Amino acid sequence: MAVGVLDFDAERARDIVAAHRHLQGPLLPILRALQDAFGYVDERAEPIIADLLNLTRAEVHGVVSFYHDFRRKPAGRHRIQLCRAEACQSAGGETLAARAEAALGIASGETTADGKATLDAVYCLGLCAVAPAAMIDGRPVGRLDAERLDAILKEARE
Amino acid sequence: MTARVFVARDAGAISVGADEVAAELVASGRRRGLDIDIMRTGSRGLYWAEPMIEVATAAGRVAYGPVAAKDIDGLLDAGLLDGKDHSLSLGPTEEIPWLKRQTRLTFARCGVVDPLSLSDYRAHGGGKGLERALSLGTEATLAEVEASGLRGRGGAGFPTGRKWRTVAEARAAQKYIACNADEGDSGTFADRMIMEGDPFVLIEGMAIAGFAVGADKGYVYLRSEYPHAAATFESALAEARKGGLLGDSIAGSGVTFDIELRIGAGSYVCGEETAMLESLEGKRGQVRARPPLPAHKGLFGQPTVVNNVVSLASTPFVLAEGGSAFADVGFGRSRGTIPIQIAGNVRYGGLFETGFGISLGEIVDEIGGGTRSGRPVRAVQVGGPLGAYIPRSLFDTPYDFEAFTAIDGLIGHGGIVVFDDTVDMRQQARFALEFCALESCGKCTPCRIGSTRGVELVDRLAGGADAAETVAILEDLCQTLKYGSLCALGGFTPYPVMSAVRYFPEDFGMERQPAAAGQ
Numbered sequence: 001m002a003v004g005v006l007d008f009d010a011e012r013a014r015d016i017v018a019a020h021r022h023l024q025g026p027l028l029p030i031l032r033a034l035q036d037a038f039g040y041v042d043e044r045a046e047p048i049i050a051d052l053l054n055l056t057r058a059e060v061h062g063v064v065s066f067y068h069d070f071r072r073k074p075a076g077r078h079r080i081q082l083c084r085a086e087a088c089q090s091a092g093g094e095t096l097a098a099r100a101e102a103a104l105g106i107a108s109g110e111t112t113a114d115g116k117a118t119l120d121a122v123y124c125l126g127l128c129a130v131a132p133a134a135m136i137d138g139r140p141v142g143r144l145d146a147e148r149l150d151a152i153l154k155e156a157r158e
Numbered sequence: 159m160t161a162r163v164f165v166a167r168d169a170g171a172i173s174v175g176a177d178e179v180a181a182e183l184v185a186s187g188r189r190r191g192l193d194i195d196i197m198r199t200g201s202r203g204l205y206w207a208e209p210m211i212e213v214a215t216a217a218g219r220v221a222y223g224p225v226a227a228k229d230i231d232g233l234l235d236a237g238l239l240d241g242k243d244h245s246l247s248l249g250p251t252e253e254i255p256w257l258k259r260q261t262r263l264t265f266a267r268c269g270v271v272d273p274l275s276l277s278d279y280r281a282h283g284g285g286k287g288l289e290r291a292l293s294l295g296t297e298a299t300l301a302e303v304e305a306s307g308l309r310g311r312g313g314a315g316f317p318t319g320r321k322w323r324t325v326a327e328a329r330a331a332q333k334y335i336a337c338n339a340d341e342g343d344s345g346t347f348a349d350r351m352i353m354e355g356d357p358f359v360l361i362e363g364m365a366i367a368g369f370a371v372g373a374d375k376g377y378v379y380l381r382s383e384y385p386h387a388a389a390t391f392e393s394a395l396a397e398a399r400k401g402g403l404l405g406d407s408i409a410g411s412g413v414t415f416d417i418e419l420r421i422g423a424g425s426y427v428c429g430e431e432t433a434m435l436e437s438l439e440g441k442r443g444q445v446r447a448r449p450p451l452p453a454h455k456g457l458f459g460q461p462t463v464v465n466n467v468v469s470l471a472s473t474p475f476v477l478a479e480g481g482s483a484f485a486d487v488g489f490g491r492s493r494g495t496i497p498i499q500i501a502g503n504v505r506y507g508g509l510f511e512t513g514f515g516i517s518l519g520e521i522v523d524e525i526g527g528g529t530r531s532g533r534p535v536r537a538v539q540v541g542g543p544l545g546a547y548i549p550r551s552l553f554d555t556p557y558d559f560e561a562f563t564a565i566d567g568l569i570g571h572g573g574i575v576v577f578d579d580t581v582d583m584r585q586q587a588r589f590a591l592e593f594c595a596l597e598s599c600g601k602c603t604p605c606r607i608g609s610t611r612g613v614e615l616v617d618r619l620a621g622g623a624d625a626a627e628t629v630a631i632l633e634d635l636c637q638t639l640k641y642g643s644l645c646a647l648g649g650f651t652p653y654p655v656m657s658a659v660r661y662f663p664e665d666f667g668m669e670r671q672p673a674a675a676g677q
Binding site: 024027028062086128133143 | 208421437439443509
């Protein structure tokens with residue numbers, strides 16, 4: 001699931017918004033579709049959405065900024081989501097998170113300088129019976145340990 | 159002869175190697191010239207045994223697990239396809255004590271059927287609930303749900319029948335069924351298992367609800383952290399439309415009902431019903447003040463049934479077998495079964511569906527088998543991030559809505575997270591407040607500001623501040639959160655915080671009171 005596949009294109013953004021306008025309560029599906037297309041929700045998309053949905057730009061911005069999922073800039077080529085919620089905490093997840101941060105030289109929520117990897121905290125993947133858990137480019141990983149984490153991180157940096 | 163083998167395709171099974179196991183079975187079978195037909199099912203919920211392989215034999219299915227790809231050759235040598243013995247044998251699946259001890263009503267088909275085969279669904283009893291509802295009519299359908307005593311499985315425990323009747327009696331041209339699949343509580347995965355393992359039961363349950371209250375449109379609000387559930391459920395919707403379970407004339411009745419899947423965007427508070435409705439409408443996920451109730455003015459201002467996945471998925475059984483068959487199981491005012499999700503640092507983690515009333519100790523020690531680390535159990539958090547941390551001294555508490563309310567806790571969505579004796583309860587209290595601050599929708603002051611002040615207080619304790627004095631301020635703050643917040647996020651965050659203080663005072667630099675003995 002490589003993201004950041006397209007440079008921002010206002011025409012294309014307008015098409016995406018228009019294609020979802022018929023839905024009831026279309027804003028979240030629109031933002032999701034924009035992020036799927038561009039890898040993030042560009043600020044320049046906000047006035048386009050506001051125009052087509054007859055909202056104020058502030059209303060659109062308020063929604064984009066409310067949800068953790070919507071990125072304001074492209075993510076790295078690989079996305080590593082480590083679960084930081086209680087079930088994974090109980091099984092050593094915090095130690096693994098610290099290990100990942102140290103190995104990549106970034107904090108959770110950041111992308112490496114070379115743009116290869118983004119490390120994100122996630123609060124529950126529903127893999128709590130096989131904790132600690134992670135999601136790597138959309139692929140679920142359970143019973144994570146230091147050895148498997150190191151292999152994942154090595155792959156992400158290549 | 160074709161040998162039939164079952165391997166789960168559920169995200170929990172895939173996360174520990176089920177795809178690799180299935181691929182190796184195909185490859186190894188081909189090398190040996192064996193004819194192996196692999197059916198990918200949901201998970202039975204025995205995650206401690208995943209990846210689990212089941213083989214169809216004359217005497218029923220026989221299970222093996224946990225299997226790694228490297229075990230396949232040895233298993234085939236030992237006679238896997240005939241259900242022969244091996245060190246990974248679990249015996250006949252239905253006889254595995256962990257499964258046999260359960261009462262599987264809602265999860266009866268999960269892990270058994272092909273999740274996307276409507277004919278398999280019907281062959282295993284699916285569809286009968288909707289058929290019976292349509293033949294009974296709306297009034298008798300509502301009466302069955304009321305008679306079942308079913309209470310909301312999302313956490314609040316509100317009687318489902320009463321909610322449905324309120325919407326049925328509301329007068330409006332448009333009504334909705336909004337299914338809450340924003341399963342954000344750590345330690346829970348029941349909704350995910352249903353949507354991946356038996357999605358038609360949820361579709362059938364929503365169709366029953368739609369028929370009973372007069373709604374022709376349903377929404378499922380699913381969290382974005384569950385991409386596998388989203389893919390399976392979207393495919394199931396397409397199959398259901400093809401097979402007449404959804405559409406202009408469901409089950410040939412002339413009644414219209416359809417469902418749209420919507421994906422959330424990483425906000426925990428959107429699991430709160432009114433925040434979820436706001437989010438479905440395309441707004442910030444901010445909690446609404448009640449009244450008006452969603453049953454009167456819900457989605458897009460119309461009367462709306464908001465129910466959790468498990469609540470809705472329980473109604474096909476209620477309609478097929480009758481409300482009293484469901485109500486016969488249970489304890490006190492908590493009727494029917496509850497899928498308990500045993501998670502975290504636990505030896506036998508997974509989904510255990512049973513009648514209410516089982517004791518917490520039985521769940522943790524007997525069924526869960528204690529910690530996976532082998533160290534003593536020190537605390538269990540019951541009911542997700544807003545649930546209390548319970549010490550061993552309260553392990554005789556029966557698993558029931560009222561019993562947990564009585565000890566200042568909640569059962570929530572049925573999750574139990576086990577911690578061993580290395581846990582730092584002050585850190586857990588801090589996390590509860592930090593999570594509340596991170597996920598607060600910001601609408602009410604106690605939650606928005608109180609959560610951050612709470613984190614600061616715990617940090618002050620860590621910095622050596624006077625324990626008794628600081629904890630007194632923390633308690634006062636928690637009272638404000640509990641009674642002054644608009645929804646359960648701010649209102650229940652005090653449960654994990656205050657239970658940690660009360661039962662584990664030594665972690666806060668205080669002396670243990672004899673009355674609050676934890677262990």
